[in-house]
Amino acid sequence: xxxxxxxxxxxxxxxxxxxxxxxxxxxxxxxxxxxxxxxxxxxxxxxxxxxxxxxxxxxxxxxxxxxxxxxxxxxxxxxxxxxxxxxxxxxxxxxxxxxxxxxxxxxxxxxxxxxxxxxxxxxxxxxxxxxxxxxxxxxxxxxxxxxxxxxxxx
Amino acid sequence: xxxxxxxxxxxxxxxxxxxxxxxxxxxxxxxxxxxxxxxxxxxxxxxxxxxxxxxxxxxxxxxxxxxxxxxxxxxxxxxxxxxxxxxxxxxxxxxxxxxxxxxxxxxxxxxxxxxxxxxxxxxxxxxxxxxxxxxxxxxxxxxxxxxxxxxxxxxxxxxxxxxxxxxxxxxxxxxx
Numbered sequence: 001x002x003x004x005x006x007x008x009x010x011x012x013x014x015x016x017x018x019x020x021x022x023x024x025x026x027x028x029x030x031x032x033x034x035x036x037x038x039x040x041x042x043x044x045x046x047x048x049x050x051x052x053x054x055x056x057x058x059x060x061x062x063x064x065x066x067x068x069x070x071x072x073x074x075x076x077x078x079x080x081x082x083x084x085x086x087x088x089x090x091x092x093x094x095x096x097x098x099x100x101x102x103x104x105x106x107x108x109x110x111x112x113x114x115x116x117x118x119x120x121x122x123x124x125x126x127x128x129x130x131x132x133x134x135x136x137x138x139x140x141x142x143x144x145x146x147x148x149x150x151x152x153x154x
Numbered sequence: 155x156x157x158x159x160x161x162x163x164x165x166x167x168x169x170x171x172x173x174x175x176x177x178x179x180x181x182x183x184x185x186x187x188x189x190x191x192x193x194x195x196x197x198x199x200x201x202x203x204x205x206x207x208x209x210x211x212x213x214x215x216x217x218x219x220x221x222x223x224x225x226x227x228x229x230x231x232x233x234x235x236x237x238x239x240x241x242x243x244x245x246x247x248x249x250x251x252x253x254x255x256x257x258x259x260x261x262x263x264x265x266x267x268x269x270x271x272x273x274x275x276x277x278x279x280x281x282x283x284x285x286x287x288x289x290x291x292x293x294x295x296x297x298x299x300x301x302x303x304x305x306x307x308x309x310x311x312x313x314x315x316x317x318x319x320x321x322x323x324x325x326x327x328x329x330x
Contacts, residue, residue: 024226050316069275072194137296
């Protein structure tokens with residue numbers, strides 16, 4: 001896990017730290033975690049104008065996409081945010097996703113997982129498999145082509 | 155349970171532009187063990203109903219399970235890649251989520267969401283329906299549960315880098 005975290009820090013300029021504010025709602029802030037290799041934790045400097053996150057359970061998301069919302073990389077670290085006398089550090093507990101965009105083989109595995117989980121969702125609830133209105137989907141894709149042309153023209 | 159929406163939310167133009175133009179928001183829900191789980195998702199800001207629309211495939215149901223346990227949710231707008239905006243405000247929306255009860259494949263009434271937020275910005279998504287094999291294998295991609303976020307507070311940092319004091323408005327749009 002630690003090697004993956006170091007790889008993610010190298011691949012991304014910043015991370016989104018999410019914890020909870022004093023009302024119990026999720027509260028997120030962009031930050032630049034620094035690896036504390038000796039203690040296998042991350043030092044975090046919270047911006048003075050966005051320091052509402054309470055110590056406790058927290059997560060760090062590092063993600064990226066290209067201009068066409070593709071080449072997706074999504075990596076989440078679950079853990080605990082600890083406040084010290086002069087700052088904060090984050091103790092990782094587990095991770096989800098991958099630090100860098102998926103290879104072709106990884107993408108196929110992801111599609112397989114999505115299908116498997118979708119089938120399980122239907123089966124566990126005895127939901128009859130709904131049909132997809134493919135003609136409507138294709139009609140919207142044609143509209144999306146026009147949307148892209150218009151956006152480029154603008 | 156009833157809901158009541160106010161007719162509009164008054165936001166600065168550059169904040170509304172962020173809500174309209176960023177390709178993704180980072181959506182945070184509360185995981186089973188109480189840890190906030192955050193993932194990038196496409197979201198539509200709907201001025202007319204003063205709420206936010208998103209959805210998830212039943213093949214990626216984590217958000218659904220989390221929101222059934224706790225409806226508290228936040229949407230962060232921090233990554234302007236692909237939006238055409240330079241140094242826009244950072245925006246954080248906190249609120250409460252309402253989930254549709256049924257798995258839905260119809261796109262009636264949500265055409266703008268699919269065209270302007272999914273299929274338009276992400277041309278590669280077309281592969282999910284590009285041939286008979288993909289239509290058979292990935293039909294679950296189009297089986298969706300829709301989520302409406304009723305905002306309770308919207309915060310923003312005008313400079314986009316936290317150097318300025320956070321601005322915020324309270325939105326009393328949700329009556330449970």
